[in-house]
Amino acid sequence: MWWGSALAIYFLFWFLALFLVLPFSARTSVEAGEALVPGQAESAPHRFEAGRIALRTTIVATVMFGLFYLNYVFGWITSDMLDYWN
Template sequence: MRWTSALAIYFLFWAFSVFFVLPFGVKTSDEAGVERVPGQAESAPHEFNAGKIAIRVTIVATILWSLYMLNFTYGWLTPQMIDPLGAWNGVEYAG
């Protein structure tokens, strides 16, 4: 695999990880014990720390991408292994 392909796959994992990480560690104003701003939704986060979230996302994305690359290199899990309908029968794995 070329390094540009690996980098593109990493960015896909990073974008996916944003949606996975965002809900964790969020406190509403009520949970933080602070009064809400007029018009603020009850579920709105009290404080948004983009740097902290970016670090968490990068850690999760790096772990997932590393597992993907190791699987790509060593072929631990192939499409034939997880195909319940037999659609990959007769198709060779080129890994």
């Protein structure tokens, strides 16, 4: 696999992992026991920790890409296995 293709696929996995990780770290001000700021939505996160979310996302994306690359190298699941019409 060309390194540019691998990098592009990794970034696809990274953004997929971002959307998987985001809901798990969100705590609202009500859940944190803090008062709402006037005009703040009740569902808004109390404190947005971008570094922590990026670290978790990178870990999940690296695991996902690692599994993808191992499947690419060893051929555990191939496109022929998924062809149900032939």
